[in-house]
Amino acid sequence: MRGRIIKESIDLFDKKGFSKTSIQDIVDTIGVTKGTFYYYFKSKQELLRDIHLNYIKELLKEQEIILRDEYISFEEKMQKLIYLIIKNIRVHGKSARVFNREVRHLDEEQVKSVNVYRKEFRFNLQKLIEEGIEKGEFREHLRSDIVIFGILGMVNRSYNWYKPDGEVTEEELVSIYMDLILNGIKSEPNSK
Amino acid sequence: MRGRIIKESIDLFDKKGFSKTSIQDIVDTIGVTKGTFYYYFKSKQELLRDIHLNYIKELLKEQEIILRDEYISFEEKMQKLIYLIIKNIRVHGKSARVFNREVRHLDEEQVKSVNVYRKEFRFNLQKLIEEGIEKGEFREHLRSDIVIFGILGMVNRSYNWYKPDGEVTEEELVSIYMDLILNGIKSEPNSK
Numbered sequence: 320m321r322g323r324i325i326k327e328s329i330d331l332f333d334k335k336g337f338s339k340t341s342i343q344d345i346v347d348t349i350g351v352t353k354g355t356f357y358y359y360f361k362s363k364q365e366l367l368r369d370i371h372l373n374y375i376k377e378l379l380k381e382q383e384i385i386l387r388d389e390y391i392s393f394e395e396k397m398q399k400l401i402y403l404i405i406k407n408i409r410v411h412g413k414s415a416r417v418f419n420r421e422v423r424h425l426d427e428e429q430v431k432s433v434n435v436y437r438k439e440f441r442f443n444l445q446k447l448i449e450e451g452i453e454k455g456e457f458r459e460h461l462r463s464d465i466v467i468f469g470i471l472g473m474v475n476r477s478y479n480w481y482k483p484d485g486e487v488t489e490e491e492l493v494s495i496y497m498d499l500i501l502n503g504i505k506s507e508p509n510s511k
Numbered sequence: 512m513r514g515r516i517i518k519e520s521i522d523l524f525d526k527k528g529f530s531k532t533s534i535q536d537i538v539d540t541i542g543v544t545k546g547t548f549y550y551y552f553k554s555k556q557e558l559l560r561d562i563h564l565n566y567i568k569e570l571l572k573e574q575e576i577i578l579r580d581e582y583i584s585f586e587e588k589m590q591k592l593i594y595l596i597i598k599n600i601r602v603h604g605k606s607a608r609v610f611n612r613e614v615r616h617l618d619e620e621q622v623k624s625v626n627v628y629r630k631e632f633r634f635n636l637q638k639l640i641e642e643g644i645e646k647g648e649f650r651e652h653l654r655s656d657i658v659i660f661g662i663l664g665m666v667n668r669s670y671n672w673y674k675p676d677g678e679v680t681e682e683e684l685v686s687i688y689m690d691l692i693l694n695g696i697k698s699e700p701n702s703k
Binding site for chain 1: 528530531586611612615616640643647648649650651653654657658660661662663664665666667668669671672673679684687688691692693694695696697698699
């Protein structure tokens with residue numbers, strides 16, 4: 320039931336917005352009473368927080384599996400992590416969109432509890448860049464924090480325009496991003 | 512007065528959200544009557560649309576000046592265009608944030624009228640990439656549409672975390688992005 324409430328409320332928040340969706344709307348859609356809602360969530364805010372916690376904790380678990388793999392290069396890890404985010408657009412795009420738009424309705428404590436995990440995801444990527452630099456796979460003198468903000472901005476924003484069932488497959492999108500991130504757009508110098 | 516209404520309503524929408532801000536709230540803040548509001552705007556929706564039209568038309572004008580310059584390379588044009596977006600965070604960050612969050616309150620016609628200009632900005636950048644490829648400044652076989660979605664995601668998203676008065680100056684941020692976009696993060700191969 321908890322999962323069902325989360326799923327239906329994501330749809331409602333996406334369509335009507337968080338403010339205009341009442342707990343009554345949510346329980347009416349599922350066909351249960353308000354009591355059922357309050358059994359799982361203290362408030363609409365807590366539900367919104369849990370929508371994102373669900374999503375980000377799942378991502379973190381999958382991130383950890385990729386980062387732990389000792390048999391692939393940093394470049395391959397980066398590719399798998401970007402694929403992880405792109406693949407998630409299909410499954411969690413709506414939930415990410417709702418969260419980004421409605422985060423202002425959470426109180427400070429709730430925002431903090433979500434940001435702990437968001438930061439962890441970001442710092443793990445930063446560490447990947449730094450280790451890759453150390454091992455000579457990535458260029459020296461990169462500012463890993465800003466590079467990761469840039470890469471995440473690029474990849475995360477895809478949920479705004481990318482259609483998983485459109486002309487470009489998820490694999491193609493990942494490979495275009497990887498090429499851009501690894502090699503940039505400048506043509507090779509004729510000589511050096 | 513029109514500019515004043517736009518300015519104050521951006522602040523209110525940012526703080527309270529579009530749904531929870533009434534026209535009464537807006538005119539009370541400025542100390543005028545509702546009549547004054549309706550002299551300039553048909554509705555709150557129209558005001559929201561105009562907030563973004565103002566912002567994007569201004570950007571387009573500045574973009575055109577940069578694109579028209581015949582004495583600089585494509586790389587320099589790209590750099591100036593990215594600087595234009597970053598610089599705008601200081602001035603229009605709040606307005607961009609409000610728009611992205613509240614765009615769902617606009618009707619189809621209003622969204623369309625804004626998207627015409629957003630697309631123009633994006634297509635101009637795509638053309639820059641394509642001309643740069645033709646002239647040999649940028650690599651061949653780039654998919655200009657997705658590359659530009661990626662670059663815009665990266666740069667635009669900065670308004671979410673970048674503090675213009677923090678440790679990293681606007682110029683430094685632009686140069687980190689340009690380095691990433693042009694060269695990527697991969698270390699140079701030892702030989703070929």
